[in-house]
Structure formats: structure tokens, C-alpha cells
Amino acid sequence: MKKRRLVMRTAILVILFAAVAYTLYANFNKDNVHKVQIGKEAPDFVLVDMDGKEHQLSDYKGQGVFLNFWGTWCKPCEKEMPFINNQYEQFKDQGVQTIAVNISESNLAVNKFIERHGMNFPVVIDKNEDVKAAYGIGPLPATFLINPEGEVVKYHTGTLTEPMVKDFMTQIKP
Amino acid sequence: MMKQVKCECGHVNPHGTVLCESCGRVLVEEEKSKKLVDMRYEGSARRSQTYNKTIIDKIWNFFSSVKVGVTLIIITLAASAIGTIFPQEMYIPPTENASVYYEDQYGFAGEVYYTLGFHNLYSSWWYLLLIASIGVSLVICSLDRVVPLYRALKKQRVDRHEGFLKRQRLYRATTLASIEEDSFENIKVKLKEKRYNIREENGSILAEKNRFSRWGPYINHIGLIIFLIGGMLRFVPGMYVDELLWIREGETVVIPETKGEYYLENHEFILETYEKEKENEAFTTAIENNGTVAKNFQTNVSLYKESGETIAGQEPELEKVEDYELRVNEPLKFEQFALYQQSYKLGEISEMSFALTNKETNEEFGQMTIDLHNPQDEYTFENGYSVELMSYFPDFEFDENSEPVTKSRVPNNPAFIFKMFSPEHPDGEVSFVAIQQTIEPYGDNDLKMAFKGVDTQNVSALTVRKDLTLPILAIGGLIFMIGVVQGAYWNHRRIWIRRLGDQVLVAGHTNKNWHGLKREITHVFDGSGIQEPIDQSDEITNKKGKEE
Known part of the structure; x- marks a missing residue:
């Protein structure tokens, strides 16, 4: 009992x-x-960069992808761009791809921004805000780390310092 | 083995029982000295009160206490009330920073409010914990009372012990020389007339009705718990969506939370106001007195469904589902979603026109219109004139270094840096142009960009709502009300009649509305020769009155 x-x-x-x-x-x-959970597969997307080249995420399987969401008006984004650019140069031959997704701004604004900051890595514009919705992006900047298997390893919002960018890219090196 | 209490009548009661479940004998010494027994929960053993050994029992007992439950409710009420003193964070203007807003607006009180976290009260951990504790308390309180109560009511004997009857509020013993069976039969008939269920044993009678009303509070609690579960389900992904969607005229955007399946196009946003000429004359004065009165907020939209399997970023293949005129209280519903007209912004600048003009002669060399959502790099005119757009700031301001920057991507305050080329100036002249402001950073120019006009568009804000918890809340609410009605409009009434030698003992009990029970008793015993019971609580109060 x-x-x-x-x-x-x-x-x-x-x-x-x-x-x-x-x-x-x-x-x-x-x-x-997040729409996108750590350890789960990153949603596929296809966007065209400023040079007219198509970037489909799934094409980068086997490489790590440093996926950065940004806006020209966002101060912290502006601050971290040179860091990303420097590290992109270091890591691009080590199998880490960098893609910067601008949220629905005009080509002009984006192009001028790229010129001003001498960005060499692919910048795509998410015109319909589809990709933004698929990744559930809130405040900018937002960074996703995707490993060579296509899975999300990390999600970060807020400014990155150069050592952080370096550490992030190292994490997804194949 | 746990201690059990064996009553003289032979019934074995759980430890802690005050009144024997079967015969009603008073089992606890201190209760015996009392004139009336406490009939709450039928004197059954509220289990929580009796075992207090393990940590589980201690937690259980804590939540089982009605005092604790009531305290929790009072604290929650107080907190909820405080939460309404100043607006919650979600209702302050979105551009304001909460940490300064409250102090700015409400002074010291606002600062305290913010510091203590009341600006985000209803989703704070401690508020949720309070609500959850009330839920736990409800479950445990109910379980702890309904089980013993059910047992006690099920096991009750017809011929209850003299001591039990004597201590009922309505009681009287009548000594009769002889008992006429007729009058007993008559009483039974009258009881049946009043819809009592009658049980008889050894010449004693137990008449009882509306026992189900005792379950009212517990049904009510079940409803509350279902309601709380419904509230909890809001946090489960996919059950509840409440998002704001800003959409410009002419824009087609994906509807959030639909997994990219549905798109919405805004054809037009309409704001109508009441106009004197168009309304009934009776309203003329009212309209004159109030100025502009809004009559209609409407967004004309088309809903599309994506038909192909495209991945994000690809141009979607859209199939029109329907056209709809979306007004306040006339939401567009599709699947489990509803779109409500929520807000709007009139006259957002969408296009700006300039003319390349000679400052001296005012001669125009060409006009251009800049689409603020997609400006061109260059605008070329005849005769070797052209304008390059060096920089574009949709929401312009000067930053701390006096550099032009943009605050957002919305064209609230557009500004441009133009380079104007002419045969006289093949290297171009630079001009910074904002609304009502022109700066020529490299000295005097010959040419200027003369402002020609703007085109505006309206932006509509729609709420995207999905709530799968509503049916659960409705069921919870319904059960809650059933419980209330059941407990409030019916009373559990019992009348005991026991023959003991040449005495007839009559006692009555109800959980509420004693007056109603007394009237029934008067009717039942009228003319039977048995004296109707008197209210012993009156006697007690009267006595007290005299003593004082």
C-alpha cells in the first residue's frame, strides 16, 4: 500500500x-x-552573386561553408567584413567557402559597399528574403558554420572579431 | 504496514480519518468534545496530512495545501496586476531601447520596473513558474481530496452512528410511544417526491440527492488544467504563430512560417475616412467636430501557393489561390493560417525624380527617376550628359565621424552622391543630395540635380496568425464552466432517519443552501408526528449571544 x-x-x-x-x-x-538546428542539415538555397555566378549550397558538399548574413546599413556587419575578407583569403584554398548573403537590398547599394570594403568573396542578394526565412534570421549580422557534410555546426549573432572568424573557419575545415 | 483505524462498527479506515467512512462515528478524541462535526470532505483522511516521511511526500504535501494554493494565486494576481502598470516591452515603440525608454517615460518608477524585469513579466521564468505551480497545486489538491471524498461517500452506511447524527447541524431526537409504519411510508413518499434517492437498512433511512454536485469543483479543476495545457502548447513549435508581415504595394513576399509555401502580393493599401458629402446628413456635425475619422483599412492582396519544388532563393513557381480584400476583422484565411490587417504606413517614398540642371541658366539636360528599391548605377542623357550614382543611402544620417551612413534599408530619408558628367566636365562634378539639402564637397559645381518630385507607395502590415491551441482552450473553458454550474446550481443534500429504541433521530446535511434543505425537511415531516430537526448552529450562536 x-x-x-x-x-x-x-x-x-x-x-x-x-x-x-x-x-x-x-x-x-x-x-x-531556429529553423535550422545545430547538427541538422543546412537548408539548401541557390542565389546569384554580383558577378552573375550561381551559388547553390549543396554544390559545396565536401567543403566547409562560412555563411554570413548582413546588410549595408548594419554597423557591426561593416566592422566584421574586413576580418572575413582576410580569413577568406587564408582559407579559400583549404576547402572553406565563404558566402555573404545580403538581405534584400539594391544591387547598387551592395556593389558600392563591396567596392568600398574591397570584398573578394562571393556576395549574393536574397531578394525575396526566402533564404532569410529558411534560416530564420533575426538581427544582423548572423553567421552559420556548415561543415563539409552539409550540417550546421554553429550559429552566431553579433559582430565577429578576426580571431573568431579564424577559429570558425578552422572548425569547418575538411 | 501503515496504521489503520478500525472503527467499533468493524470498518477499517485509512489513518487520519476523523469520521468513520461507514458509520460516521467520531474517531478523533478532540473532535468528540465538539458540538458539531466538521463535514468538510466527510471527515475523510486527506492523505497528504498524514504521511510525511520521504522527500516526495514533503513536496506532495506542500502542493496539497489549499493555503499554499491560495497564496500562489494571490502572488500571481498581484504580479499580473503590476505587469499592467506600464506597457510591456513588446508594446513600446520598436525603435526605442527598453533600458532607457522606461526611465525616460516614467522616471524612477519606470527604472525600477525595468530593473525588476516587469517589462517582460508574462514570459519571465518566475511568472511562468508561478503559473506552473498553480497548475501542480490544482492537480495535487484535487487528487488528494477527491479520492478520499469519493471513498467516504461510497462507503457511507445508512444507519450512521448516534454520535455522528447528534453532531450534525440539523438534528433532533423525537421520543415516540409507538411508531406508526404509515407515517414512515408517508415520509418516504414525500422524500421521493422531492427526488431523493432512498436507502433503507434496519428500519433506518438515508435519503440523498445530487451527490454529483460534490464533483463540481474537481471537474472545474480538470477544465483549468486542460486550459493550462493549452497555454503550454503555445510553446510547442508549430502550434502557435504570431508574426508581423510588412508588405509594400506591388511587392510579392513569402508568408513567414508557411515553410516558403505561400506568397502574398500587395496590390493596394486603402485608407478611407468618413467624408461629409458621402455619409448620412445626421453625421455631418460629428465628422466636422472630429476631423478625420477612419472608415476602412484595407489591403487588396493575392495569395499564391508555390507549385514547384524549388529551393530557397530560386524564383518560385506561383499559382494563384485567391484574390482577397483584407479588412480589419475580415482576415484572409488559408489552411490553419489567418492574415489580419494590423497596421500601415502611408506615403513611403518609392521613387525620386531629378533633372540635371545648369545652376546659372536653369537649362535642363535630362530627367531621371530613381527607383529607391533598385537604383541604377548610371543614368545617361543626350549630348554627352550623364549621371553616375556613386553612393545611395536609403535611410540617411551622419554618423559620429560626420560620414553619411544609412540607418536601415528602408527609404525613409534617401540621400545620394551623384557624379554629374557633361562635355564641360568630362571627369564629373560630385554632389551630395539629400532631402532639402545639397552639399558640394569639391567646391562650386556648374551643374546641379534639381529635385522634380517623388512617388510614394503605401506599406501594409499584416499579422500572420495560427493558433492550434484554441480548440483545447475552448474545451478546457467548457469543462471549467460545466464544473462551475454543477457545483453551483445543485446542492448535495442528505437526510438521515434512524430508529433507536423508542427514539427517532433525524439529521440533515447539505453542502450549501441550508434554507432549501430546511424547507424540504419541513415538507417531508409535516404531519408525521416526528419533530423536524432544528438548526444547532443557531442554538450555538444564540447561546454565545446570551453569554456575551
Whole structure:
């Protein structure tokens, strides 16, 4: 009798606390619930860069992809661009591809920005904001690290320093 | 083995029982001295109150306490009320920074409010924990009371112990020389008339009705718990969507949270106001007094479904689903989604026109129109005149270094750096042009970009809403109401009649509305020769009154 009572009570309490814990957990993560989960395959996309070259993510299987979302108006994005450019030069021959996705700005604005900052890596414009939606991008800049298997390894929002960019690219080196 | 209490009548009660489940004998010494028994939960053993050994029992007992439950509810109420003093963070202007906004607007109180986290109260961990604790308390309180109550009501005997009857609020013993079977039969008929269920044993009678009303509070709690579960499900991905979609006229955009399946095109946003001439004359004064009064907010849209299997970024193959005139309270519904008219922005600049002009002679060499969402690099005119767009700032301001920058990608305050080429100046003249402002950084130019006009467009904001928890909330609410009605509009009434030697003991109990029970009793015993029971609680209060 007594044992049964203890088992019953324990079971009920466990169920209740599990529900509470889940609710709290889900609530805290609701702002960082990404469409794209760490360890899951990164959603495929295809966008055209400023030179007219098509970039499809799945074509880069076997290479790491440093995927950066940015805007010309976003100060932190501007700050990290030179770092990304430097590291791109270091890593491009080591199997790490860099793609910078601009969110739906005009070609002019993007081109002028590229000129101003001497960016050498492919920059694509997400005109329909499809890719933005698929990756659930909130505030900019946002960076995804995709390993050679096509899986998301890391998600980062906020400015990057040069050592961070270097560390990130090292992480996805094939 | 746990301690059990064996009553003199032979029934074995769980430890902690006050009144024997079967015969009603008072089992606890201190209760025996009391004039009336406490009939709450039928004097059954609320289990939580009795075992307190393991940590599980301790947690259980904590949540089982009604005092704790009520305290939790009061704290939650107070917190919820405080949360309404100033607006929550989600309702302050989106451009404002919460950390300064509250202090700016509301002074010290605002700062305290922000520091204590009340600006984001309803999703704060401690608020959720309070709500969750109320939920846990509801479940455990209910379980702990409904089980023993059910047992006690199921096991109750017809001929309850004298001590039990004596201590009922309505009680009287009548001594009769002889008992006439007729009057007993008559009483039974009258009880049946009043829809009592009658059980008889050894010449004693237990008349009972509306026992189900005792379950009302527990049904009510079940409803509440379902309601809370519904609230919890909002956090489960895919169950609840509440997003804002800004869409310009002429734009086609993907609808968020539809996995890129649905697209929406905005043909036109319409804001209508009441006009004197068009409305009934009766409203003329009202319109004059109030100036502009909005009559209609409407977005004419087309809904498209993506038909092909395209990957993100590819031009989608769109199939039109329907055209719709979306107004306030007339949402566009598709699948589980609904789009509501939420907000708007009138007259966002979409195009700006300039003329390349000689400053001295005002001679124009050509006009150009810049699409602010997609400007060209260069605009060429006849006779060797052209204009290069060196820089474009859709939302221009000067930063801390006095450099022109853009705050966003929305053309709120467009500014340009033009390079104007002419046969006289083949290397070009540079001019910075913003609204009502021209700067010539390299000295005097011969040419200028004369402002010719703007084209504007409206932007509509729609709420994208999906809520799969609504049916659960509705069911929870319905069960809640059933519980309330069940407990509020019916009363559980019992009348005991017991023959003991030459005495007839009559006692009555109800969980509420004693007046109703007394009236029924008066009717039932009228003319039977048995004296109807009197209200012993009146006696007690009267006595007290006299003593004082």
C-alpha cells in the first residue's frame, strides 16, 4: 500500500515537473528556436552573386561553408567584413567557402559597399528574403558554420572579431 | 504496514480519518468534545496530512495545501496586476531601447520596473513558474481530496452512528410511544417526491440527492488544467504563430512560417475616412467636430501557393489561390493560417525624380527617376550628359565621424552622391543630395540635380496568425464552466432517519443552501408526528449571544 502510494506520487510529480520544465525550456528558447538546428542539415538555397555566378549550397558538399548574413546599413556587419575578407583569403584554398548573403537590398547599394570594403568573396542578394526565412534570421549580422557534410555546426549573432572568424573557419575545415 | 483505524462498527479506515467512512462515528478524541462535526470532505483522511516521511511526500504535501494554493494565486494576481502598470516591452515603440525608454517615460518608477524585469513579466521564468505551480497545486489538491471524498461517500452506511447524527447541524431526537409504519411510508413518499434517492437498512433511512454536485469543483479543476495545457502548447513549435508581415504595394513576399509555401502580393493599401458629402446628413456635425475619422483599412492582396519544388532563393513557381480584400476583422484565411490587417504606413517614398540642371541658366539636360528599391548605377542623357550614382543611402544620417551612413534599408530619408558628367566636365562634378539639402564637397559645381518630385507607395502590415491551441482552450473553458454550474446550481443534500429504541433521530446535511434543505425537511415531516430537526448552529450562536 505504502509503496504503491510512493510510486504513484513520484510518477505524478515526475509528469508534472517534466511538463513545467518543458514549458520553461521552450519559453526560454522561443527567441532562439531556429529553423535550422545545430547538427541538422543546412537548408539548401541557390542565389546569384554580383558577378552573375550561381551559388547553390549543396554544390559545396565536401567543403566547409562560412555563411554570413548582413546588410549595408548594419554597423557591426561593416566592422566584421574586413576580418572575413582576410580569413577568406587564408582559407579559400583549404576547402572553406565563404558566402555573404545580403538581405534584400539594391544591387547598387551592395556593389558600392563591396567596392568600398574591397570584398573578394562571393556576395549574393536574397531578394525575396526566402533564404532569410529558411534560416530564420533575426538581427544582423548572423553567421552559420556548415561543415563539409552539409550540417550546421554553429550559429552566431553579433559582430565577429578576426580571431573568431579564424577559429570558425578552422572548425569547418575538411 | 501503515496504521489503520478500525472503527467499533468493524470498518477499517485509512489513518487520519476523523469520521468513520461507514458509520460516521467520531474517531478523533478532540473532535468528540465538539458540538458539531466538521463535514468538510466527510471527515475523510486527506492523505497528504498524514504521511510525511520521504522527500516526495514533503513536496506532495506542500502542493496539497489549499493555503499554499491560495497564496500562489494571490502572488500571481498581484504580479499580473503590476505587469499592467506600464506597457510591456513588446508594446513600446520598436525603435526605442527598453533600458532607457522606461526611465525616460516614467522616471524612477519606470527604472525600477525595468530593473525588476516587469517589462517582460508574462514570459519571465518566475511568472511562468508561478503559473506552473498553480497548475501542480490544482492537480495535487484535487487528487488528494477527491479520492478520499469519493471513498467516504461510497462507503457511507445508512444507519450512521448516534454520535455522528447528534453532531450534525440539523438534528433532533423525537421520543415516540409507538411508531406508526404509515407515517414512515408517508415520509418516504414525500422524500421521493422531492427526488431523493432512498436507502433503507434496519428500519433506518438515508435519503440523498445530487451527490454529483460534490464533483463540481474537481471537474472545474480538470477544465483549468486542460486550459493550462493549452497555454503550454503555445510553446510547442508549430502550434502557435504570431508574426508581423510588412508588405509594400506591388511587392510579392513569402508568408513567414508557411515553410516558403505561400506568397502574398500587395496590390493596394486603402485608407478611407468618413467624408461629409458621402455619409448620412445626421453625421455631418460629428465628422466636422472630429476631423478625420477612419472608415476602412484595407489591403487588396493575392495569395499564391508555390507549385514547384524549388529551393530557397530560386524564383518560385506561383499559382494563384485567391484574390482577397483584407479588412480589419475580415482576415484572409488559408489552411490553419489567418492574415489580419494590423497596421500601415502611408506615403513611403518609392521613387525620386531629378533633372540635371545648369545652376546659372536653369537649362535642363535630362530627367531621371530613381527607383529607391533598385537604383541604377548610371543614368545617361543626350549630348554627352550623364549621371553616375556613386553612393545611395536609403535611410540617411551622419554618423559620429560626420560620414553619411544609412540607418536601415528602408527609404525613409534617401540621400545620394551623384557624379554629374557633361562635355564641360568630362571627369564629373560630385554632389551630395539629400532631402532639402545639397552639399558640394569639391567646391562650386556648374551643374546641379534639381529635385522634380517623388512617388510614394503605401506599406501594409499584416499579422500572420495560427493558433492550434484554441480548440483545447475552448474545451478546457467548457469543462471549467460545466464544473462551475454543477457545483453551483445543485446542492448535495442528505437526510438521515434512524430508529433507536423508542427514539427517532433525524439529521440533515447539505453542502450549501441550508434554507432549501430546511424547507424540504419541513415538507417531508409535516404531519408525521416526528419533530423536524432544528438548526444547532443557531442554538450555538444564540447561546454565545446570551453569554456575551
